[in-house]
Every structure is written in C-alpha cells, then in structure tokens.
Amino acid sequence: MPTSSSSYHHGDLRAACLRAARELLEEDGASALSLRAVARRAGVAHSAPYRHYADRDALVSAVAAVGYRELAERLATAHPSPSIPDDLAAIAVAYVQFALQRPALFRVMFGEPCDRDSPERVAATAAITQYVQAIVGRSFPGSDPEAMSTAVWALVHGLAFLHLDGKFDAANPTVVADRVRSAVRALLTASNLT
C-alpha cells in the first residue's frame, strides 16, 4: 500500500506535535491534550509521537516551556526596560492578561505537579525568576531584591490565578487591569518607604 512517494516520514513530527498540542489546549482545554489526539491532528499513527516524547508529561513540559518563552516575550513587550512602579504595573497587567487569554496553557505552566524537574521547565522558570529580580533590583536599588521580587511575583501570580478561577470578576479586561495596577502600586509604594 504505497502512500505515494514519501509521506511515510513526516518531516518534523516533533514540532508538529508541539503545535498540535498547543492548538488542542487552546481549543478544548487541558483534558483534550492527549498524545493520541495530538497524533491524529498531526496525521500520524497514535504511537508515533513516542519517537519524540518519552511520555505525555514530556510533551506537556515542552508545551509549558514554549509558554514560558511566550510569557517572557509578552512581558518584555509590555515594557522593555521598566524602572518605575508604573512600568512594573504594566508588566503585571500583561502577566494577568496572558493568563486570562491562554488559561489552559497557563495552567499547564503553573498548575500541574508533573515534571517539575524537567530541564526545560527549570531553565525557563529560572529565566523568569532572574527577569523579575533584575527588574525589581533596578527599580528599587535600596531594597532586598530577593524579598521584593518574591512579593511582586507572588502578588501578580496570585492575581492571575484568582482571576482564572473566577474568584475575581474577569469579564471586563479594563476592570481587571485596574485591579492589578492598583494592587501592584500599593505594594511598590510600601517598598519605597521601607
């Protein structure tokens, strides 16, 4: 049963799986992200993805790593070189908006216990940590950068998750942005006076 000439090998199944996985995640949520569905979408047998990903967690971690990079881009776009509290607030807004626009991806990135030690993941999250510390350190030279960035990241991360879970009304993006901004300002004002 010759399938014409060379459609047997896919070409770049690894990347195709990643793309398919992200699409499934966006379209139907985390529960739709199965290796078999990914294979179907890539037009390939159900076990082919195992040639490129050891198991489901490996695929999920790869997706999460892509998510971390995208999040970093978003934050950088929100403000390339933040230095005052309002710059930081803009970045916080971008963080929360990312979570609300790609809820399933955000949950994969932060909400699952799987493969916390995957090299891709630890590298990506370490990058975010450094990013936040660098910004905070630059914005508040006098403060303890570690404690300060801890508080900032936690506040923003918590805002994202609570909005995602419907604990805060997330229907109106403007309202969300205002809420995030005022919360961040409150914290940063405090640090200025310490």
Add this chain to the structure above:
Amino acid sequence: MPTSSSSYHHGDLRAACLRAARELLEEDGASALSLRAVARRAGVAHSAPYRHYADRDALVSAVAAVGYRELAERLATAHPSPSIPDDLAAIAVAYVQFALQRPALFRVMFGEPCDRDSPERVAATAAITQYVQAIVGRSFPGSDPEAMSTAVWALVHGLAFLHLDGKFDAANPTVVADRVRSAVRALLTASNLT
C-alpha cells in the same frame, strides 16, 4: 448468592466516596483520584458512585468544598480575631502551610478549571472572600476593603502556588513562614499610609 444479610446497600456511600477520594488524593496525588479507585476503596462496584455523583467533576468539587471548609478552619485557628498586620501575617502563614501540607487537595481547590460554577464551590469560595474582606476591613477601617483584600489574598495565594510549584524553596517551613510574613508586612505597611 446472598451476601449475608445486608451488605448490598452500603449505608452511606456518598460520605464513604468523599473520604476515599480524600485519602487517595493525600496518598498518591491527583492522578490517583479516579472514580473507579474510589469505588474499589469503598468496596463497591465501579458504577455505584454514579448514584451519588453525576460525574468525576462532581466528586472533585465535593472534595474541594471540604477543602475550603478545612482551610477556613485552619485560618480561624491561626488567629480567631485578627486586627493588626502581624495577626494577618499569621493567617497568611497558615494559608501557605495548608497548601504545602495538602498539595493535591489545594490544587484541586484552586488549580483545576472543572466545575467552577458548582454551587458547593461558589458558596465555599464566597465564604472565603467574605472572611478575608471582613478581616481586612476590621484591620484597616480607612482603606478600600475590596481593593485591599484583593491584594492580600492574591499575595498570599501567589506565595502558596509558587512554593507549591517549587519556584521558591519550600523545604524549610521556618524559611517559608519568614518569607510569607515579610511579604505580607510589606503590603500592609503600605496600606496604613495611604
């Protein structure tokens, strides 16, 4: 095949399922929480739980609701009537400790998109919202209670999740507690001056 006299009906399968589900969650994490495993543990056919829970999500939501109540108890125990920032910090520490001691349960409560609108869940989370607002309102009569409690809850919630995800070192409970305390103090000091 008479199974003695009356072991056909379980007695209180609904409660037994809940208990079994919580045990599975504690012992082997979220992935072990399947309706079939619950049924096995309760000593009942795999389809019996469906008489009491419409589907898996319904069971999970019930477990989450129990978790909300337990969390509320913990917070109340940490400090019955908080009024100064340090009282609030103690409650924050209890919140994070709860997350770290029952990670799977905490993730079920806040980390899953399922059944956000289940009556049990909305009631339980509304109770938490009110609880936080009441505390914050009492502690800071002059501040906007909504904005203030938003910031407090988000900060604490974010600290819990980031510790849970290994983004902050959570090995030493004392270190964790110190981190949480200092972050909360920073925020509350700010509000005092507004």
Add this chain to the structure above:
DNA sequence: CTAGAATGTTGGCGGTGGTCACATTAGTCA
C-alpha cells in the same frame, strides 16, 4: 550500494469515564 539508525505503523494490554438494563433492598402505605 548497503547496513544500520531513525522514524512511522499496526496491534494489543490494562486502566478510566460514562451508560445501560437488571438485581436487591429500604421505605411507605394500605
């Protein structure tokens, strides 16, 4: 040109969520 490494396929195993018809029991009402 050929041997072996990569990659993809088929088939299968055990587990899971969910539904159905059926069996058993408990509660109610005459």
Add this chain to the structure above:
DNA sequence: TGACTAATGTGACCACCGCCAACATTCTAG
C-alpha cells in the same frame, strides 16, 4: 403484615487513553 415503589448497588459494555512491542519504511553514513 404485605405489597408496591423508589433508592441503591451490580455487571456488561463502549470509547478513549497511556504505553509497549514487533514490524515496516525511509534516511544516511560508510
């Protein structure tokens, strides 16, 4: 007390999933 009904538990079944192994095809290094 006895019978009828609703509640509850059972077993068989379906589709899907993760994962594995044997096999087929293609690519590539020598």
